[in-house]
Amino acid sequence: GAGVSQSPSNKVTEKGKDVELRCDPISGHTALYWYRQSLGQGLEFLIYFQGNSAPDKSGLPSDRFSAERTGGSVSTLTIQRTQQEDSAVYLCASSSQEGRQFFGPGTRLTVL
Amino acid sequence: AQSVTQPDIHITVSEGASLELRCNYSYGATPYLFWYVQSPGQGLQLLLKYFSGDTLVQGIKGFEAEFKRSQSSFNLRKPSVHWSDAAEYFCAVTPGGYQKVTFGTGTKLQVIP
Numbered sequence: 198g199a200g201v202s203q204s205p206s207n208k209v210t211e212k213g214k215d216v217e218l219r220c221d222p223i224s225g226h227t228a229l230y231w232y233r234q235s236l237g238q239g240l241e242f243l244i245y246f247q248g249n250s251a252p253d254k255s256g257l258p259s260d261r262f263s264a265e266r267t268g269g270s271v272s273t274l275t276i277q278r279t280q281q282e283d284s285a286v287y288l289c290a291s292s293s294q295e296g297r298q299f300f301g302p303g304t305r306l307t308v309l
Numbered sequence: 310a311q312s313v314t315q316p317d318i319h320i321t322v323s324e325g326a327s328l329e330l331r332c333n334y335s336y337g338a339t340p341y342l343f344w345y346v347q348s349p350g351q352g353l354q355l356l357l358k359y360f361s362g363d364t365l366v367q368g369i370k371g372f373e374a375e376f377k378r379s380q381s382s383f384n385l386r387k388p389s390v391h392w393s394d395a396a397e398y399f400c401a402v403t404p405g406g407y408q409k410v411t412f413g414t415g416t417k418l419q420v421i422p
Contacts, residue, residue: 228407239415240399247407288353295360296341296403296410300353 199223201301203289209307210279218274218304222291230298231264231274235285243287246272279308311336313402315413322390323421330385330416332374332400342383343401343410344374353399359383360405370394395420 202221210216222229231243242256246266257263261279266272276283286305290298312335322328334340344356357368364376374385383400397417403410 230410232412239397240412242412245409247409253409290353292407292410294405294407295358296401296405296408297343297355297358298345298353298401298410302352 201289201291201299203287203301203304205304206302207305207307209309211309212281213278215275215277216279216306218276218287218289218306220272220274220289220291220301222270222272222289223299224270226291226293226299227269228292229266229272230290230292231272232288232290233285234288234303240288243274276306279306281308284308311340311402311404311411313400313411313413315398315400315416317416318414319417319419321419321421324392325389328385328387328390328394328418330398330400330418332383332385332413334381334383334400334402336381336402336404338404339378340402341405342374342376343403344368344372344383344385345399345401345412346370346396347399347415348393348396351396356385356398390418390420392420392422394418 204219227248229246233241244264245253261277264274286303288303289301314333342359345353347353397415399415400413
């Protein structure tokens, strides 16, 4: 595709349920990032994938959060046992070698 | 590891006034530098970038930024702000070559008539 896509665009779930968020990066971009943006807040780095290297998970807020990237392309962010404080917009970005990031439209997660 | 500081969390300017948003970075060599803008309810859009060469770079929407190595700064400027410039602005830095990009915490710009 022409840009980064994310699905679903909106997700409403009940506290305690697991959710999966998907990101399709731009073809050929080997770097992929996940960020979280809570209402009125800045970008919170979650995780970074680069090629076949071990991902940088330093931003994951708890062990309920995990992410994988299959075949160096599509990535899935999984949140287990969701809590209300997980409600936010989750942004995915893929990056060219120069570091410019191309952002997806985000997934708005609401935990009731 | 590199870091980015945007010291101003919130700035208010009058429409037509000039604007300067500050960005300071910490990195041993010359990094690649970026400014992004996020308008209300919108995604992040690249305003401009610096890799090397001329230290004054021009971007979209009339914005420019100047790289000052001696001050480790990459401040964003606009001569005359428009109401549509009200948004949140993020500075970002990376060593390049697919190394991790680090974002600042953002500056929210309010434009008053």
